[in-house]
Amino acid sequence: MKGEERKKFLKEYKMSLISGSILTVSPSLAGILLWNRLPEKIATHFDQHNLANGWSSKPMAVIGIPLFLAALQIFTAVFTFSDPKRQNIGPKMIRLVLWIIPVTSLIVCCSIYANAVGIAVDIGFVANGIVGLLFILIGNYMPKCKQNYTTGIKVPWTLHSQENWNRTHRLAGWVWIIGGVAMIVNSFL
Numbered sequence: 001m002k003g004e005e006r007k008k009f010l011k012e013y014k015m016s017l018i019s020g021s022i023l024t025v026s027p028s029l030a031g032i033l034l035w036n037r038l039p040e041k042i043a044t045h046f047d048q049h050n051l052a053n054g055w056s057s058k059p060m061a062v063i064g065i066p067l068f069l070a071a072l073q074i075f076t077a078v079f080t081f082s083d084p085k086r087q088n089i090g091p092k093m094i095r096l097v098l099w100i101i102p103v104t105s106l107i108v109c110c111s112i113y114a115n116a117v118g119i120a121v122d123i124g125f126v127a128n129g130i131v132g133l134l135f136i137l138i139g140n141y142m143p144k145c146k147q148n149y150t151t152g153i154k155v156p157w158t159l160h161s162q163e164n165w166n167r168t169h170r171l172a173g174w175v176w177i178i179g180g181v182a183m184i185v186n187s188f189l
Contacts, residue, residue: 010081016098017077023102024070027109031062034113038062042116046123061112066105073101080150088146096137097151104130125187132183139176142169 010017031038035058042061045054056064080097083089089097107130115121145152147165152158153172158165 013077013081013094013098016095017074020098020102021070021073024073024105025066027106027113028063028066030110031066031113034117035062037117038113039116042112044112046127048124050122050124061116065112066109069101069105073098073105076101083148083150085146085148086150088148089151090141090144090146093141093145093151096141100134104134128183128187132180132185132187135176135180135183137180139173139178139180142173142176145169 038058038061040058041055042058043052043054044056044061044065045052047053077098080086080089080094107126111121111123111126115123142152143166147159147162148154149159152165153168158168
């Protein structure tokens with residue numbers, strides 16, 4: 001019976017998983033189109049002053065990073081679909097889980113490529129903005145989450161008590177939203 005439930009669950013989100021995985025590796029196409037304009041060493045890590053402090057080879061930046069993120073996307077989906085309480089994870093939260101990595105891949109990789117070809121990109125602004133928006137989205141869905149083993153605050157006392165789970169996630173939702181707003185404000189400072 002569990003195998004049938006898992007197949008049904010996977011079938012329901014199959015198109016989101018496929019299109020999300022395609023979006024995750026799509027920056028490789030942009031990188032291949034820009035291949036001749038990209039330097040051999042590409043800055044892929046930056047400090048708080050927007051200065052590069054980590055570099056990758058061109059093949060790693062263009063192909064390796066998106067492929068790693070695609071593998072992470074598939075692992076996350078399989079982990080979520082294998083949750084014994086997956087029916088408690090709301091459809092909006094599952095879509096959020098399935099689309100976090102693809103959207104992040106697109107924004108981050110394109111920012112890296114733009115920076116590599118000489119277009120000034122404030123990586124700190126982009127990073128703080130992405131993280132802040134992500135915190136707000138997760139904080140918004142957190143109070144609506146029912147007990148499960150994949151999404152939410154999974155400590156023994158929340159997993160053993162529905163009331164504790166609900167109160168913890170209601171408070172955590174507000175904390176995450178406030179933290180997200182603070183991150184977005186920080187991106188402008």
